[in-house]
Amino acid sequence: MLNLTIMNFLSVALIALLVGLAVLFTMVRYDLGPKGRLARGGQWFLATALGTGILSLAVKLMIILTVTNFPDAVIEPFIEQARIEPVVSEYDPLLGMPASKRFLWQSLDSDPLAANRAGTNTSPYVWRSLPDQVPAPENNPMTPEKVLLGKRLFFDKNLSWDRTLSCSSCHDVIGGSGDDGRPTSLGINDQLGGRNAPTVWNAAFQSVLFWDGRAASLEEQAKGPLINPIEMGMPSWKEVEQRVLEDPAYQPLFEAAFGADSLIDIERIAEAIASYERTLITPDTPYDRFVEGDLNALSAQQLRGMASFQSLGCVNCHFGPNFSGASLFDSRAPLRIFPIYPTPFEQKYELTRDAGAAMAGSGRGSWRVPSLRNVALTGPWLHNGSVSELKEVVRIMSSVQLGHTGHYLVWSDDHKVMTKLDRPALSDDEIEDIVAFLQSLSSRMLLERIKLAKGSRDEAIVSQ
Ligand code: HEC
Ligand code: HEC
Structure with a gap:
């Protein structure tokens, strides 16, 4: 990939070299040769000796001129490639982007770097473990009876239009991790x-729910999927109430829970x-044990x-x-721009x-910071469930949310200040470490x- 200017x-x-050699040849043949009464062999010897000198001088000059005269940008690719092993190799944010995207605008107010530079993040980060109880809202105190009723409702397929889906169909809390393992739900x-x-x-523990944070409480959230036409598909909440009334088992449960x-x-x-x-919480992790004082837990x-x-x-948002800026513990920053930095991951x-x-079509999304x-x-x-490897998610996050992709020019239009940032892409080892922490x-x-x-699924398959 030789640059055109170098060519x-x-x-x-x-x-220039050819002209120089031609002049030398003419001088030896018609001037120095006859004057020194040199024979033809002698003339060739003199021309070759002087010519070699000119040749090496020209080569030296060329090297010096090349190194000193070209802008850094031309030399850099040759030097950089030898030194740095790029992890996101297909992407160089400075050279690979169209001009309109080469700058980051500091007015992207959720740029965590800006906060760091402004010195607002000077206090040390304090790690905390998860409590083993969730605070319930005043207007919906928790009782064992209410929890029991809620559990039955959560697993009740009759609450979907064709009686095929319950909440737990998409949020498997028995043999799964509280989700459905699919990219997007069915x-x-x-x-x-x-x-x-x-x-x-x-x-x-979250202060707002859904990926876009549109529900302000679990109570509000729970009403959504029931009447969502592509989820449980009930035509109305009245209809949901009707399905519950149909089942005689519910009357005593409601009485126990609500009087x-x-x-x-x-x-x-x-x-x-x-x-x-509110009973579905998991404070039992190695991380929590570590923070509670078991220093061998990690x-x-x-x-x-x-x-x-x-x-x-990562702790600026999680x-x-x-591990979320949208939690009951601290809801200072529930929604963040994602993705912040332009990369090919987009x-x-x-x-x-x-x-x-x-707003749709605004180019950058705004999302609730997930736990x-x-x-x-x-x-x-x-x-969108588009990434199926956690390593890749960490690479994406470090690039699109923290700008760890290489070199950046940050132009502040407000202050007319240009900053060059070196934020190298994370190495595979660093990424593996973070995945291990997660x-x-x-x-x-x-x-x-x-x-x-x-295990029981495998047994079922074996016994078939
Ligand atoms: C068809 C699959 C499906 C069913 C059935 C379903 N959900 Fe969901 N649930 C989802 C999807 C998809 C989202 C995310 C939607 C979004 O963010 O726009 C979600 C989001 C949620 C959230 C928010 C979690 C968070 O971290 O913000 C809760 C809580 C939840 N569902 C509970 C329920 C309850 C309770 C029911 C039963 C009444 C239910 N879901 C039924 C698919 C489903
Ligand atoms: C500027 C805020 C911000 C920073 C910094 C940030 N994240 Fe995120 N993170 C988010 C948001 C917002 C999402 C939701 C993205 C979406 O809409 O899919 C997210 C999603 C994730 C997810 C996927 C969660 C899921 O359930 O699919 C992981 C994993 C993650 N972040 C890890 C990290 C790690 C590791 C770092 C540090 C390298 C980091 N994040 C830095 C805001 C941030």
Whole structure:
């Protein structure tokens, strides 16, 4: 891949060299030769001796001129390639992008780097473990009776139009990790949804729900899927209430949960389901044991990953006990732009097709920061379920959310300040470390359940 300017330069140098040699030849043949009374052999000897000198001088000049005269950009590719082993090799953000995209605009207000540079992140990051209870809202206190009722509703397929799906069909909390393991969900009549089903485990700790954060509570959330035409497909909440009334088992459960004269209505159905979901939490992870004082709970690799997770800035968004800026512990930053930095991942995984909470077609999406608890168990990942390897998700996050792809020019239009940032792509080892750390957020109880369910599935297959 020789640069055109170098080709031009070399051809000029070659012509100059040929002219020089022609002049030398003429001088020896018609001037020096006759004057020194040299024979033909002598003339050839003199010409060759002087010519070699000119040739090596020209080569030296060419090298010096090449190194000093060309802009860095021309030389850099040759030097850089030898030194750096690019991890995201197909992508050089400075040279590979169309001009309009080469700059990052500091006005992207969710740029975590800007916060770091502005010195707002100076206090040390404090790691915290998950409490073993979820605070319930005042207007829906938790009781064992309500939880029991909610559990029955959560598993009841009669609450879907064709009686084929319950909440647990897409949020398998018995033998799965609280999701359906599909890229996007399958509703009634085999209708494919547009988004990945998040796990319901620890959803109770989130301050807003859904990928785009459009529901403000579990109570509000639970009413959505029932009447979503491509999920459970009930025509109305009245119809849902009717299905519950049909089943005589529910009357005593409702009375126990809400009192003798209680109505069976959608609000109470949602309240009961939400109460049950508040029991779906997993504080039993190696990470929590480590933070609680068992310093052997994490491996050396997981500790390295934990340090990178902090120092790279993953904690700017995935912070607190539930690893999310959209949690009950701290809801300062529930929604973030995603993807922030332009990279080829955008196209490859169609990351901007769905803009989440942002205006459609605005180019950059806005998404609720998901919890990372049990994330190693809930693939495929991202809102569209487009990525099936956790390693790749970490690579994507470090690139699109933190700009770890190479070199950047940051132009602040407000301050007329240009900054060059060196943020090398993460090495495979660093990525493996972070993945290992994310695995330390997996609940032992969930792993056990998944193993058991898989075991009985295998047995069923063997006994067939
Ligand atoms: C057809 C599959 C399907 C069914 C059935 C279903 N869900 Fe979901 N659930 C999803 C999908 C997909 C999302 C994400 C949708 C979005 O973000 O736009 C979701 C989101 C959620 C969330 C939000 C989690 C979070 O982290 O924000 C909760 C909680 C939840 N569902 C509970 C329920 C309950 C309760 C029921 C039963 C009443 C139910 N789901 C039925 C597919 C399903
Ligand atoms: C600027 C905020 C921000 C930063 C920094 C950030 N993330 Fe995220 N992360 C998000 C958002 C928003 C999503 C949801 C993306 C979507 O809509 O699919 C997400 C999603 C994820 C997911 C997928 C979750 C799932 O269930 O599919 C993982 C894993 C993840 N982040 C890990 C990381 C790691 C590791 C880092 C550091 C290298 C990091 N994130 C840095 C905001 C951030």
